[in-house]
Amino acid sequence: MPRYRRKSGTRKFFGFLTFVGFVVFAVAGVMVLRNVINGDGVVLVVSNASGETPNTIPLDALDVERRSPRALQIGDLRLESPVRSVGLEEDGQLEVPDETEVGWYEYGSAPGLPGSTVLAGHVSWNRTVGPFHQLGNLEPGAQVDVIADDGTTRVYQVVERAVYDKDELPTDRIWRTTGDETLVLITCGGSYNPDIRRYRQNIVVYAVPISELPATSSVPTTESA
Numbered sequence: 001m002p003r004y005r006r007k008s009g010t011r012k013f014f015g016f017l018t019f020v021g022f023v024v025f026a027v028a029g030v031m032v033l034r035n036v037i038n039g040d041g042v043v044l045v046v047s048n049a050s051g052e053t054p055n056t057i058p059l060d061a062l063d064v065e066r067r068s069p070r071a072l073q074i075g076d077l078r079l080e081s082p083v084r085s086v087g088l089e090e091d092g093q094l095e096v097p098d099e100t101e102v103g104w105y106e107y108g109s110a111p112g113l114p115g116s117t118v119l120a121g122h123v124s125w126n127r128t129v130g131p132f133h134q135l136g137n138l139e140p141g142a143q144v145d146v147i148a149d150d151g152t153t154r155v156y157q158v159v160e161r162a163v164y165d166k167d168e169l170p171t172d173r174i175w176r177t178t179g180d181e182t183l184v185l186i187t188c189g190g191s192y193n194p195d196i197r198r199y200r201q202n203i204v205v206y207a208v209p210i211s212e213l214p215a216t217s218s219v220p221t222t223e224s225a
Contacts, residue, residue, distance in 0.1 A: 066110040067148035072102050072119060072131075076142040081131040083119065083146075094118075094186075099125040102132070108175060111146050111154040112212070115177035119146075120186045123199065132187035136161070136203045144183060144207050151215025156183045156207035163190055163201050174204070183207040 069083040086095040086103035097103045102121040109115030122130030144156040164170070174184050183206070190201025 067112060067150055067152070068106070069104045069111060069117070069119065069146045070149045071147040073145040073147070074138065074142065075145075077134045077138060079131060079134070081121070086120070094120055096120050096122060098122070099128040099130045105175075109177050109181070111148050111183075112181070112209075113177075114179055114181060116174055116182045116184045117146070118174060118184045118186065123188045130187070132185065132203075135185060135187045135205060136163075136189050138185075138205050143210075144185070146183065153213040153216075154183075154209060155211045155213065157210045158205055158207045160206040162204050162206075164204060165190075165201055169202060169204070181209050183209070 068085060072081050072083050073079065081102045082100070083102045083104050084097055085106040086097065087106060089095050094105060095103060099122055102119050104110075105118040105120065108118045111117055121132035121135075123133050123135075124130050138158055138161060140158050140160060142158040144158060146154045146156065148154065174186075185205040185207070187203050188199035188201070189203030190199055192199050
């Protein structure tokens with residue numbers, strides 16, 4: 001009997017240790033997630049943001065009428081966000097709005113025109129979840145609606161989702177103003193570096209146009225647009 005009691009006590013002791021280990025692991029995971037979301041400013045770094053990459057023609061040199069994106073809707077992500085025009089920072093990085101908006105790279109292409117229409121948004125910013133927080137979950141086949149300043153809605157379908165190191169973005173594919181029309185959505189992703197409060201990669205979603213809807217009575221706008 002004493003021998004049986006010792007074995008039972010050992011099993012209980014190791015069971016208790018297993019439970020404690022699980023609790024510690026769970027708490028640590030919550031702490032990491034909280035630190036990522038509540039970061040003072042998770043910066044979206046997109047290298048080589050240039051509208052004049054090799055084998056492209058700047059849209060300013062073309063006789064075309066541009067429609068500026070003013071709103072973005074993605075049903076699968078329950079996302080409805082205003083869009084405003086952005087350019088480049090002094091260091092050459094893509095300018096990105098805060099957590100309330102998505103940025104359209106105005107020196108690239110635009111809805112309905114050849115090349116890539118680039119929209120960028122934060123995963124998190126200023127202790128708040130950003131508009132592209134769930135972009136890494138967007139699957140091929142999903143629908144993306146871009147509402148232009150004339151009220152028309154350009155409907156796209158996702159065809160690819162990729163993750164690149166920040167210094168390995170395919171510039172000829174993303175920053176182009178010629179070739180097939182493509183919608184490009186960019187945000188931070190991959191592993192997170194808490195020391196510099198940045199992600200090490202970029203998530204990029206590619207979508208192609210499938211239809212266009214006529215103008216509606218109301219067009220979402222932003223004060224800064």
